[in-house]
Amino acid sequence: MRIAVEFVDIIEFLGTFAFAISGIRLASAKKFDLFGAFVIGFVTAIGGGTLRDLFIDVTPFWMENPIYLWATLMALLFVSIFHHQLIRLNNTFFLFDSIGLGLFVVAGVEKTLSLGYAPWVAVIMGTITGSVGGILRDVLINEIPLFFRKEIYALACVIGGIVFTLLQAAETNRIVTELTTAATVILIRTLAVRFQWHLPLLKGDTDRH
Amino acid sequence: MRIAVEFVDIIEFLGTFAFAISGIRLASAKKFDLFGAFVIGFVTAIGGGTLRDLFIDVTPFWMENPIYLWATLMALLFVSIFHHQLIRLNNTFFLFDSIGLGLFVVAGVEKTLSLGYAPWVAVIMGTITGSVGGILRDVLINEIPLFFRKEIYALACVIGGIVFTLLQAAETNRIVTELTTAATVILIRTLAVRFQWHLPLLKGDTDRH
Amino acid sequence: MRIAVEFVDIIEFLGTFAFAISGIRLASAKKFDLFGAFVIGFVTAIGGGTLRDLFIDVTPFWMENPIYLWATLMALLFVSIFHHQLIRLNNTFFLFDSIGLGLFVVAGVEKTLSLGYAPWVAVIMGTITGSVGGILRDVLINEIPLFFRKEIYALACVIGGIVFTLLQAAETNRIVTELTTAATVILIRTLAVRFQWHLPLLKGDTDRH
Numbered sequence: 001m002r003i004a005v006e007f008v009d010i011i012e013f014l015g016t017f018a019f020a021i022s023g024i025r026l027a028s029a030k031k032f033d034l035f036g037a038f039v040i041g042f043v044t045a046i047g048g049g050t051l052r053d054l055f056i057d058v059t060p061f062w063m064e065n066p067i068y069l070w071a072t073l074m075a076l077l078f079v080s081i082f083h084h085q086l087i088r089l090n091n092t093f094f095l096f097d098s099i100g101l102g103l104f105v106v107a108g109v110e111k112t113l114s115l116g117y118a119p120w121v122a123v124i125m126g127t128i129t130g131s132v133g134g135i136l137r138d139v140l141i142n143e144i145p146l147f148f149r150k151e152i153y154a155l156a157c158v159i160g161g162i163v164f165t166l167l168q169a170a171e172t173n174r175i176v177t178e179l180t181t182a183a184t185v186i187l188i189r190t191l192a193v194r195f196q197w198h199l200p201l202l203k204g205d206t207d208r209h
Numbered sequence: 210m211r212i213a214v215e216f217v218d219i220i221e222f223l224g225t226f227a228f229a230i231s232g233i234r235l236a237s238a239k240k241f242d243l244f245g246a247f248v249i250g251f252v253t254a255i256g257g258g259t260l261r262d263l264f265i266d267v268t269p270f271w272m273e274n275p276i277y278l279w280a281t282l283m284a285l286l287f288v289s290i291f292h293h294q295l296i297r298l299n300n301t302f303f304l305f306d307s308i309g310l311g312l313f314v315v316a317g318v319e320k321t322l323s324l325g326y327a328p329w330v331a332v333i334m335g336t337i338t339g340s341v342g343g344i345l346r347d348v349l350i351n352e353i354p355l356f357f358r359k360e361i362y363a364l365a366c367v368i369g370g371i372v373f374t375l376l377q378a379a380e381t382n383r384i385v386t387e388l389t390t391a392a393t394v395i396l397i398r399t400l401a402v403r404f405q406w407h408l409p410l411l412k413g414d415t416d417r418h
Numbered sequence: 419m420r421i422a423v424e425f426v427d428i429i430e431f432l433g434t435f436a437f438a439i440s441g442i443r444l445a446s447a448k449k450f451d452l453f454g455a456f457v458i459g460f461v462t463a464i465g466g467g468t469l470r471d472l473f474i475d476v477t478p479f480w481m482e483n484p485i486y487l488w489a490t491l492m493a494l495l496f497v498s499i500f501h502h503q504l505i506r507l508n509n510t511f512f513l514f515d516s517i518g519l520g521l522f523v524v525a526g527v528e529k530t531l532s533l534g535y536a537p538w539v540a541v542i543m544g545t546i547t548g549s550v551g552g553i554l555r556d557v558l559i560n561e562i563p564l565f566f567r568k569e570i571y572a573l574a575c576v577i578g579g580i581v582f583t584l585l586q587a588a589e590t591n592r593i594v595t596e597l598t599t600a601a602t603v604i605l606i607r608t609l610a611v612r613f614q615w616h617l618p619l620l621k622g623d624t625d626r627h
Contacts, residue, residue, distance in 0.1 A: 054472055057475075154245075351560065363457070
C-alpha cells in the first residue's frame, strides 16, 4: 500500500509537470515573460483540482503541499533549457499528459466519493479535475478553449469516472479500481488522437440568441 | 404552498432549459462538438447560482439534484432535433429566458437573505444568479460579454432584488413577494427589449491605463 | 493603533478607488454602458481579494462592508465627470494604483498568515490579492491579461510578500512590517515602470501542444 501511494505521488508529479509544460509552451508562443509563463503553467496544472476543491468545500490541494509549485518550476526550467528539442519530445509529452489526465480523474473521483457525494457528482468532479486547467489556460491566453472542439478529451474523463464508480460499487479492490480507471482514460484518449475520433458537431442555427 | 413549490420547480426547470438553449445555440454557431455544446449550455444555466453559492459558502445547488443536468440534456436534444425551427421560436425562448431570469433572481435573493446576509448583499447575489451564467458563456466562447453592453439585463436583476428586499422588509406574504419580484424582472427586461432601452454609454477617455 | 487602522482604511479606500478607475477607463474605451463599466470597475477592485477569500475559506471581504461598492461608484462618477482631464492625471492614478497594490498585498499576506497557513501560501495569496482583479478585468474585456507581459507587476507582489513573512518571522513590529512591505511593492513597481524593467521572455517553441 505504501509503495502504491508513493508510485501515485511520482505519477502525480509527472502529470503536474506535463500539464504545466503544455501551459508554458503555449505561453511562450504568446511571448509571455517568465513569470507569466510560470503562472499559466501552474494554472494549467492545478486549475481543475482547485475548482473541484472549491465545489466540494475543502482547502485547494496545492495549498497543503508545495510540490506542485516545484513541479511547475521544473517545467519552466525544462522548457527554457530544452526549447529546441521540445517538438521531438511531443510523443513523450503526450504520454505524460495522458497519464496525468488518468491520474487526475482518479484523484478527483476518489476524493469526491470519500466526502460522501453522489457518484454522478464524483464523475463530474473527476472530469473537472482533468479538464478545467486546460480551459483556464486557453481563456487566459485569449483563445477559444480547445476542450470544446477537441478529440474526446473530456468524454474520456467522463467514461473513466463512470468506470471508477461502477468498480467501487462492485466492491473491487481499490488499487485495481484506480489502475483500471486511469488505464481507461489513457486508452480512450490515445486511441482518439491516433484514429482522429471526433464527436459529431452540433447541428444548430447560426442566429445569435 | 406545496402547489406553489411545485409550480416553482416547473418554472425553474423551464428557466434552466431556456438558459441552456441560449448557451447551446451560441456553441453550435462556434462549431463546438456535442459535448462542448452541452458544457456551454450547462455553464450558462448554472454558472450564476454556482458563483453565488461559492460566495455564500453553501454546496453548489446543482450538486444536490441532477435535474439541471437533465434539463441541459433535453435542451441539447431539442436544439439537435429542431434546429431548423429554432429561429421561429425566438419569441418563445425569449419568454422562457425572461421567466427563468425572474425566477433565478428570486431564488438568489431569497437564499442569501435566509442565510442572514444584509439586503444589499442579497441584491448583488440575485443579480449574480441571473447574469453570471451568460458572462461565463461569453468568456468561454471568446466574446466580450453581451452583459456589459446589453439592454438593461443586469439592471432588471438589481431592481427586482430591491423590490424583493423592500417587500420582505414590509412583511409581505412570501408568495406575493416572489411573484412581484419575478414579474418586475420580466417586465423590465421585456419592455427594455421591445422599446430598445439602453443605459447611456460611459463617456471616458480611450487611453489605456 | 486606532489611528493606524484608520489610516489603512483611507489608503484601502483610495486603492480600491484607483483599481476601480483603471477598470472603468478600459471599459469606457470598449463602449460599455454605465452598469457594465461599474461592474468591470468593481471586479477589478475586489477580484483578487475575492479569489483569495474563496481559497482560504472565509466570506469575501466586500460582502461585509459596502464601502467597496461606494468607492467604485465614486470612481464611476469621477470618470464620468472628469473624463477630459483623466490623461493629465495619469501620474496621480499611477500613484494611487501603486499604493493600492502595496496595501492589497499587505492585507492578503496578513489575513492568510492570521488563519494559520504556511508563509509560502501567504505570499501566493498576497500576489493573488494584488493581481487577479486586473486579470479578470482583461479576461472580461476580451484581452490577453497585461499581467502576463507587464513590468514586474506580479513579481513586486511576490517580493513584498516575502519581505512581510521574513519580517514577521523576525518578530518585527507589526506596523513596521506592514509599512516596509507596502513600500517595497510600491518602490519595485515604480522603479520598474520608470526604468522599463522587464522580465526576460520565455524562449520556447511555437508548436501548439
